[in-house]
Amino acid sequence: MDLEVSKVAVFAMYILFFALFPLNDACPRANPKSSSLNVLDFGAKADGETESSQAFSKAWDAACKTTNGIPSIMIPRGDFLVNQIILGTILAPASPSAWKVEYSPKWLTFENVNGLNIMGPGGINGQGKGWWDQSCRDHPGLALSLASCMDCSISRIHSTNSPQIHILILDSNRTKIDHVTITAPESSPNTDGIHIQSSHDITITGSTIGSGDDCVSVGDYNSDIHISDINCGPGHGISIGSLGKDGNVADVKNIFVRDVRLNGTTNGARIKTWQGGKGTVRDVIYERLKFTNVKNPIIIDQNYCDQAAPCKEQSTGVQISDVTFRDFYGTSATDMAISLICSRAVACTGIKLESINLTSAKTRRSVFSNCINAHGTIVGHVEPRECLKK
Template sequence: MERILHIPIVVFVLGASLFCRHNAIPNELFMPGEIDVWGGLEEEGFFDHPWWRSEGVDGRRPVSVDGFGAVGDGVTNDTQAFVDAWNKACSMKNAVFLVPEGGRYLVKAVRFNGPCADNLIIQISGTIVAPDEPKDWDPKLPRLWLSFSGLNGVKIQGGGTIDGSGTKWWASSCKINKTNALTIDKSSAVKIQDLTIQNSQQMHFTISRSDTVRVSNVLIASPANSPNTDGIHISGSTGVVLQNCNIGTGDDCVSIVSGSSNIKMKNIICGPGHGISIGSLGKGNSTDTVIGVVLDTATLTGTTNGLRIKTWQGGSGAVRSVRYENVVMNNVSNPIIIDQFYCDSSNPCKNLTSAVKISQVMYRNIQGTSKTSQAIKFACSDAVPCSNIVLNDVNLLLHDGTAATTTSCNCAVGFDYGFVQPSVECLRSTTTNSQCQQQASQNGDDDTMEDNERAYSAHTEL
């Protein structure tokens, strides 16, 4: 027992020395190509690409949807005109696929597939609007509205609006047969800037199976009561940058799920919504990973969660190398939360011992107010405890300005330095964390533990 008690103390001392002297983690803890989230990242040029350097459209060959018969009155079906204009623009070097300013173009579900000729710009200056009747949707494309796939070195810009007309969809069901507004799939070196995406049927903007994607100056807006309308959803992608984005939705402002790595977010405004989330991960006993995430400078206002990592029981894999810094919370219900007992289900979830491993998570310079008394919650698995959870310069008060906030820990191991309010002494609880580590070593990856063997009960999303 004496050896077990000494282990976390050694980890804390070594960890504190590393953070205080270098703010870094030894390179051997990182996989090849993985971001060192404990250090800095280049502000400009991060995941930059030479194809992005020409911002304008001068000297290019415009291919306007109007030239292919689009009416732009918001009533006429302009889908075929968009398809024909795309086929032409995609085949030409230095082309501009143009949606002109002032038009309101009704477009049904459509796939814009590449690869395309070099240096394509997609210029959305007008408004693209979806059909507002779910019954008018193409049953062959139940999950997509505007999908761009197989692109390389493309810019999407223009100052226009993508409007999902989601009101009737929100009333019909929660998650079934709903469509995501804008999708970037299987693409590389794509830059999206200066767009508004609003009132999506479900997720506003999804980035899937792609690499080197930069999103900047994007406004996303839906009502707080619109279900499952995530702002930006990143799945199976690497090298994604979100910068200067203002997101208000009925679900997560940003959600990052399995297979994603090297994600950087800078200057994010979030609210209303469910916060900025990693996960959910591990559903259906799946193996999921998210590695290398940085959020630097964000403001969250009135959200149901702040900085959240959420995983289902029974999964496996890892969330590792995450840094949140320079974040302001305004009346946020759960400012800092790790939840390895996530259960977004009307029925109670079965208690299982296997879990997605969460480690190397840092919260630095987190300030503001909590709507609830429990400002910090680390609900980690008994069998797969959270490790290397670090807080530095955190000051979270109740929304009325008093300091009566609390912290809850279950099998979370870490430390704090600098000023931290509320106290996270529970991260250092030698007895509790040693018991969790001992149970973890005894159980291994076994997921057959009976319900009555677990003290922590599952709960549903707030």
């Protein structure tokens, strides 16, 4: 099912995904050709006053029953008053070739919508394997996107096997995600659970995320991000970055990550920036994290380089400052439990390690820490022994 919402101001829109029956069981499967249904043709009015819930529901039913193509429901510009709608599990096309060329590689997009609540229980199945078998750089795809939205929420849905990012929050304010479940194989490329970009005052809580990339990734131009009560694994941990690629200027601040349980992930608490970048990452707190067999529990990589050939060392870098790692415990899958690798040109400053107890997941093995140009303080007991400079 392909649903695109563009530049719609919705007064009261509550979408409930009813998960008892997947879409392919609830209605006939369409033929592999395109078919578009406009909600205006089913009685919806873009006047901000006419109650259009039934029109939206009729468009959905018609899309389910169509036999002349893969259906898409089109909602044109305007103000639609929509209350509760009950839908089935939303199933994406199984192959990238089914997507229309003129559309961007996004599946479910809500843009310029204020006060939108997407609630479950229910599901979104991105059927991403057809994408994973191809180059992810040539065939990007996002499942659910909120773009330029305010006072919105996503809760109690289950997103499975997105082509790439499961949930994207872009250029949005005052948005909350809670009690979502996200699953994708550990081997699936770039299937971040939730990615946040250019957004402010975002809360993510009470969720379980397992994927082939970051459970939650905080991109550039973000502030006041609160992430708490997360089960993460498999995946690449809770990451800030990567930032500063191609000399870009980063601006990330006031990031709070609390009460996260990481199991079998490649990273735990991670900040990654490219050499040659500019700008700042500041005022970050990771606290009360539990690690079970995590390869890199604490990692700052200011020399991030996602390419086969070595990246040339440069004289500029993103300034990382005032970062706290507090109340961590658990096991590391590797000997290097703490890795703070900062640029030789631009030091990490104001790093605080407080009450940390990390041991090896392997019997009779020790864990170590490694620091390059990382400056800060130690509070309480820290194991492995710290390597910060004052």
